[in-house]
Amino acid sequence: MPATVPAPDEQPAPLPTRGSVTELGHLVPVAPSRGRWRPLGLDEVVITGGFWAALQRLNATEMIEHCEAWVERMGWSGNFDAAAEGRLPAARRGREFSDSEVYKLLEAMSWEVARTADAALESRLRALTARVAAAQEPDGYISTMFGRPGQAPRYSDLQWGHELYCMGHLIQAGVARGRTAGSDDLLVRVAVAAADHICATFGNGGNLGICGHPEVEVALAELARFTGDHRYLDQARLFIERRGHGTLGDIELGAAYFQDDVPVRDATTLSGHAVRALYLAAGAADVAVEDGDDDLLATVASQVLTTLARRTYVTGGMGAHHEGESFGLDWELPPDRAYSETCAGVGSIMVNQRLLLATGDPRHADAVERTLYNVIATSPAADGHSFYYTNTLQQRVPGRTPDPDHASPRASSSLRAPWFEVSCCPTNVTRTVASLAAYVASVDDEGVQLHQYAPTTIRAVISGGRAVRLRVATEYPMDGRIVVTVEEGPVEAWALTLRIPAWAEGATITAGGATRPAGPGYATVERAFTPGEVVVLNLPVAARWTWPDPRVDAVRGQVAVERGPVVLALESVDLGADVGSALVRTNEPPVERDGQVLVPIATTFPEEGHWPFGPAPRVPTLSDEHLVPLVAYHDWAQRGPSTMRVWIPVAGR
């Protein structure tokens, strides 16, 4: 199947197009046929060491198998067997969306097989695929929850049924498998059959409904890219255009919950359920890019940039309300009630990566990096056997260790849990980590762009079929020095472009013997590189104070500490006291010593009163100040129950 989408009947408005289509570059979750940059795939970029390689190793050795074991144990994979064997609905287990966990796991396994060629994993992937395939009905419909005798009819509950959502994840898995194993794989056939069923059912003249949880849109768009079949894109567009007109009917949380209150084209920011909003925006970005719909692309980009400017936590986390797992209003970012769902982090990476490739705006790459380090990397425990669902920025009371043998409610614990009754996050982490290489670099006619920094080897083909091979050596984010060696390249000049994160004031680039400052954004070195030539990017990763916009009421008078892209946190196990008692002094920069970041903290001994409001500001008694080490936020709560805060009250404020 061709890798680009044929033009629709109407000629789309011109977008920047890539000059060359190569044999490489299909091993990506997102493969736009237009846009500023083409992402490099898992066959082009290999992460060879450092922070992300370690997480990929954990994924390979622990996380994926952990998820396999739990979907089995919960009966969610067994639901497919029960369907094939006519034991539904009696034998069914799990919530209405449990099928999707199996599909996200299949996607993770597909990327992982491509990354590691693990034969045992390939075998398990095939076996699980066969069980899913056996449950598919002759017309392509697949759900273990609906449509069989004794079950509610198909599409009888579009508000909450999640049928299209689940099939969307099946289609994403099919695309991943198709790109990595070929289009005649069983998983691809199952996905395509499901997509054909969806188009036949929900196309023009058919069911005019939409799914309560967006996801099928982004999946259908990607399937269109993979298959070259524009029908899937048209169907994605239909779902997006139908949304926002009260199509789904009313619910107690309001139609804004599932983005059915305002059409995508009319919204000015993301709102409602965060994961739903982000998946929908990703799908809308895909449709806009493929159809050359510049208005829609600009609208989605503006929504996302506004959301980054006003509705995003310093961690990159999104979703300020537990109620409805939803975005708050502008500037409403309570650290202690941050929902910041791990899946919203995945959704943010999805949409920001799409907008980055379409527009070249570095803010999207910054958002991807921030979210990877501070949301995605925070979710799994060091052993890969438990996960955060929500990612609070302030823990007021030490949590209880979740039972390792039972699924937890989704947001009940301050400690990572092995599984959840609604367990969307662990499988979402595994599929993201397995495909991380696809976020590292891209190409255009002029050269190669590096967006995320890790020890990697990169090969790419730029315009004119000219091969480029790079090696990136770095200890980033611990160290800010990033050494890019051009191992192979054309003799004539070409462009190596490097992202300077917005926080990296004072960055420098050394190339051709000269060092120059490089402001935030993208900096390009255009040279006729000789093989072995080195470009050095120096990012100032030293720990720094980070202050909030004064409109973020919830953290007024508080400060956070970041080091490079990593958000730090104060944890009670380091303070030796409840972090609720801490005041920090900020006259000098945070101290770095022996690989630790330390800040001067005094603890307070507030007087107990009968009523917490009074006629004078209460000035607490302070302990002697001492230097306290901070922990990377993504590493918090790895040492047992604790209290924690990212935002620390500043003494004298």
Add this chain to the structure above:
Amino acid sequence: MPATVPAPDEQPAPLPTRGSVTELGHLVPVAPSRGRWRPLGLDEVVITGGFWAALQRLNATEMIEHCEAWVERMGWSGNFDAAAEGRLPAARRGREFSDSEVYKLLEAMSWEVARTADAALESRLRALTARVAAAQEPDGYISTMFGRPGQAPRYSDLQWGHELYCMGHLIQAGVARGRTAGSDDLLVRVAVAAADHICATFGNGGNLGICGHPEVEVALAELARFTGDHRYLDQARLFIERRGHGTLGDIELGAAYFQDDVPVRDATTLSGHAVRALYLAAGAADVAVEDGDDDLLATVASQVLTTLARRTYVTGGMGAHHEGESFGLDWELPPDRAYSETCAGVGSIMVNQRLLLATGDPRHADAVERTLYNVIATSPAADGHSFYYTNTLQQRVPGRTPDPDHASPRASSSLRAPWFEVSCCPTNVTRTVASLAAYVASVDDEGVQLHQYAPTTIRAVISGGRAVRLRVATEYPMDGRIVVTVEEGPVEAWALTLRIPAWAEGATITAGGATRPAGPGYATVERAFTPGEVVVLNLPVAARWTWPDPRVDAVRGQVAVERGPVVLALESVDLGADVGSALVRTNEPPVERDGQVLVPIATTFPEEGHWPFGPAPRVPTLSDEHLVPLVAYHDWAQRGPSTMRVWIPVAGR
């Protein structure tokens, strides 16, 4: 029926007991047989003018009829007709707890008939009672939701069914009617039959369940007080003792939601769903008082005092989470996400009034006053035709005016709504306002205690059958001067006790020609008053800055303004700009001018950025400072959509 409860088999531990039982004093919602003070009833205290008389007038002329019209229009009173006529379940409308709205309305009507002797209202009350009575089953069970052919069986859903909760409100209505109209009234007979059914069903050896929503406990305890039948008290105790052992089973919100995680005796603070927690605490206080269970009383008092010290908004509002309508953790009091349900205000008044009467601790009377002025009085609009369900302390975006012809979701609007799909609050306000006189004063052997200040006439009988008549003249809370005239009293010395609110530093009492300072708490004037003698209490009500405990992270660097017991707020209609831009200067006290409180405010023009967190504190550009009038919080949003904040950021902090 006697007004005191016979002693149970076990002799209870001694509590302070009253010396005299009078013929008066039955017209109260709470009539403990033991405790520090006996409350004066609607036959003893008449509110003759001022703030509360105006609200009672609004209740009489608008609010009660508004509620009557809406329970009719929503079909909730019609459900009883449908039950009697065999048209259930097909004809049923409303949620599972809709019966309770009719019962709370009956309670409001009962108090109001006692207060005003309104014959037309009496006639409507009898008619509505008859419709309810017709739906009662022969064994006393009554519910329009459960138990009939085609409905779920009785008590098949104790978690969410609200059957005992509804019957609890029926019993409270029956007690109100019994105390005000006599025990052979139909409403009393219906209530007693329901209570007998409950005791027969849930007594020892019967169904061991409890209701997901506490309320029947407090109702049964009061029915025991009214009838003198200890069975009802025993049943209340059973329900309280059974709770906290996972009796109800698990729910997604966790057993803490309905206080089934920890036994009442073991809890150290109120937690979970705020209304549930407060109603339960009120019932536990009643049982403790009647049975002389000092341990239980001390436990409940400690829970409530801790809740006041750490989990209560400056308005007296309780409930910091929209999710689960629940208490937050200690110090977790976000103003913009305050749930502060109006019904939780009612529940707080219920439990604090009980603890005040039992213990004489003035903090409970302070809490009642604060909650009356800033939660109960906030709920109804000036025309009495719309109500707040939740009471936010910060409104970030102007709301939309709710449709006057449709019930609103419970917490969706920043403007008062005419009715709600879950409409517990309007009827709760009406029953509270109709019975307000019962919160004003109490007696003991030595004399009379005044807890709440309003223009009133008071008659009481103290020990030895000695009659006392008082007249209170005041413009409180606008003015702090409260003039108590002793119109009649015994010739020998007796004690007039006056509450000094905790905020009233500098209060004075003038009696017998001498003025003395009176610190917060209770101050007693013990004299042989001559008829016509005057005692003057001067409370310093001048507007003052109010600062939060530094542990309340959400309002760090912000200040509120209070005037006497009234919390003030900054509203955009007065600022002429979004209140999100306001900074206040606090060097001098707030200005009082022409009956307004004004504070010096500058507005900011923050720069728009791409990312709200950065390397330096952002110092916004300020407008020229000007004096801006504040509005009483209970009057906010009476002038159309607006933004509002109780806590205002302080310049330079």
